[in-house]
Amino acid sequence: xxxxxxxxxxxxxxxxxxxxxxxxxxxxxxxxxxxxxxxxxxxxxxxxxxxxxxxxxxxxxxxxxxxxxxxxxxxxxxxxxxxxxxxxxxxxxxxxxxxxxxxxxxxxxxxxxxxxxxxxxxxxxxxxxxxxxxxxxxxxxxxxxxxxxxxxxxxxxxxxxxxxxxxxxxxxxxxxxxxxxxxxxxxxxxxxxxxxxxxxxxxxxxxxxxxxxxxxxxxxxxxxxxxxxxxxxxxxxxxxxxxxxxxxxxxxxxxxxxxxxxxxxxxxxxxxxxxxxxxxxxxxxxxxxxxxxxxxxxxxxxx
Amino acid sequence: xxxxxxxxxxxxxxxxxxxxxxxxxxxxxxxxxxxxxxxxxxxxxxxxxxxxxxxxxxxxxxxxxxxxxxxxxxxxxxxxxxxxxxxxxxxxxxxxxxxxxxxxxxxxxxxxxxxxxxxxxxxxxxxxxxxxxxxxxxxxxxxxxxxxxxxxxxxxxxxxxxxxxxxxxxxxxxxxxxxx
Numbered sequence: 507x508x509x510x511x512x513x514x515x516x517x518x519x520x521x522x523x524x525x526x527x528x529x530x531x532x533x534x535x536x537x538x539x540x541x542x543x544x545x546x547x548x549x550x551x552x553x554x555x556x557x558x559x560x561x562x563x564x565x566x567x568x569x570x571x572x573x574x575x576x577x578x579x580x581x582x583x584x585x586x587x588x589x590x591x592x593x594x595x596x597x598x599x600x601x602x603x604x605x606x607x608x609x610x611x612x613x614x615x616x617x618x619x620x621x622x623x624x625x626x627x628x629x630x631x632x633x634x635x636x637x638x639x640x641x642x643x644x645x646x647x648x649x650x651x652x653x654x655x656x657x658x659x660x661x662x663x664x665x666x667x668x669x670x671x672x673x674x675x676x677x678x679x680x681x682x683x684x685x686x687x688x689x690x691x692x693x694x695x696x697x698x699x700x701x702x703x704x705x706x707x708x709x710x711x712x713x714x715x716x717x718x719x720x721x722x723x724x725x726x727x728x729x730x731x732x733x734x735x736x737x738x739x740x741x742x743x744x745x746x747x748x749x750x751x752x753x754x755x756x757x758x759x760x761x762x763x764x765x766x767x768x769x770x771x772x773x774x775x776x777x778x779x780x781x782x783x784x785x786x787x788x789x790x791x792x793x794x795x796x797x798x799x800x801x802x803x804x805x806x807x808x809x
Numbered sequence: 810x811x812x813x814x815x816x817x818x819x820x821x822x823x824x825x826x827x828x829x830x831x832x833x834x835x836x837x838x839x840x841x842x843x844x845x846x847x848x849x850x851x852x853x854x855x856x857x858x859x860x861x862x863x864x865x866x867x868x869x870x871x872x873x874x875x876x877x878x879x880x881x882x883x884x885x886x887x888x889x890x891x892x893x894x895x896x897x898x899x900x901x902x903x904x905x906x907x908x909x910x911x912x913x914x915x916x917x918x919x920x921x922x923x924x925x926x927x928x929x930x931x932x933x934x935x936x937x938x939x940x941x942x943x944x945x946x947x948x949x950x951x952x953x954x955x956x957x958x959x960x961x962x963x964x965x966x967x968x969x970x971x972x973x974x975x976x977x978x979x980x981x982x983x984x985x986x987x988x989x
Binding site: 531 | 823824827828833854855856859860862863866867868870871872876877878879881882885886889892896924928929930
């Protein structure tokens with residue numbers, strides 16, 4: 507019963523408390539508004555002084571919490587920015603690589619253009635479309651064939667020097683045996699033709715990428731860095747083509763020839779474009795088959 | 810209802826209001842002290858509700874740029890109106906508390922704006938936009954907060970927590986005896 511009365515009392519007194527509290531709030535408001543009007547702000551100053559320790563504490567908490575939240579947000583934005591920058595970097599690297607490739611190709615094509623304007627046999631320019639997939643042969647495939655006038659044993663060159671010779675032809679492609687193949691060979695001379703007597707023949711050394719020059723007399727002077735040119739005596743390569751540069755010499759004697767190792771000047775591991783020389787070697791007269799004391803004026807039936 | 814719990818919750822709400830708003834200004838649209846005021850008023854304790862309303866309003870007014878007392882006035886009035894509603898209508902259902910919370914936000918915001926403007930210090934923020942954001946923020950978050958407060962303050966919740974602590978104690982003693 508007492509509790510009911512208390513509740514009733516509370517209910518009855520609630521409006522009075524409300525009015526009192528509202529009035530108190532209103533007085534505070536009015537004082538504050540008046541002070542602001544008079545630009546004194548004493549009351550506001552007091553309340554702010556009272557609340558400032560709490561504000562400092564909350565400010566510290568919020569700055570710590572806010573810093574943490576901002577760090578998380580920054581991490582997310584940094585991750586996004588990082589991904590975007592990585593993408594841009596990849597694009598830039600790709601563009602740079604394309605530019606470098608274009609530059610290299612430009613140099614190569616300039617070389618081929620210079621080769622085209624050089625006097626000599628007619629040239630067919632071709633692009634390397636494949637390399638020998640096996641490790642057993644040093645051959646490449648080019649995108650020109652018999653329809654372009656290419657035939658067997660025609661020499662293949664680059665502006666740097668000789669590459670090899672044609673060993674198989676189809677109407678639209680041809681196979682080139684590189685000069686480094688163990689079965690490849692060419693007549694060569696150390697230094698310029700006509701100014702040197704160091705004649706010999708070069709032969710491939712397989713996968714080492716080098717060629718060896720043989721049969722050069724041990725009496726001839728050969729040094730590292732000398733250039734090797736073709737002689738044109740092999741019936742395949744015309745005279746005066748660059749073969750490569752001497753990188754090692756094992757000196758011979760009067761009875762033993764030099765052993766000369768050459769690095770081909772055509773960059774065989776980076777071949778992309780080549781030129782096929784439509785070169786027909788001069789016909790050699792057929793060797794004499796008959797005996798020297800036979801009368802050649804008589805027909806064979808009368809002999 | 811233990812008074813110290815209300816004081817603690819009110820203090821926490823004021824700290825949250827001062828802290829979150831500073832860390833992320835958009836969170837200041839959630840009026841945590843008002844949510845506590847509404848919760849206390851829904852308990853049909855007029856005196857506590859009015860006092861909580863006044864303290865909550867004044868505590869937020871003091872560091873704010875507005876007139877001191879405007880928030881106290883609006884929250885006290887809101888607390889009384891919610892109390893009045895709770896004594897006449899059954900507002901125990903959680904779903905019904907959502908419109909109560911929304912109405913409380915509207916009343917509080919409108920009264921606050923009215924006094925600020927009447928006494929020559931109109932707030933710089935646009936009324937409709939600000940009160941709309943307050944309505945959304947306080948109603949959405951307030952619904953969950955009211956539910957949580959209800960479970961914290963309800964006798965059932967207290968009882969279940971007591972049982973839970975007893976169960977934990979019993980489990981510990983059982984496992985201890987098993988180890989032996």
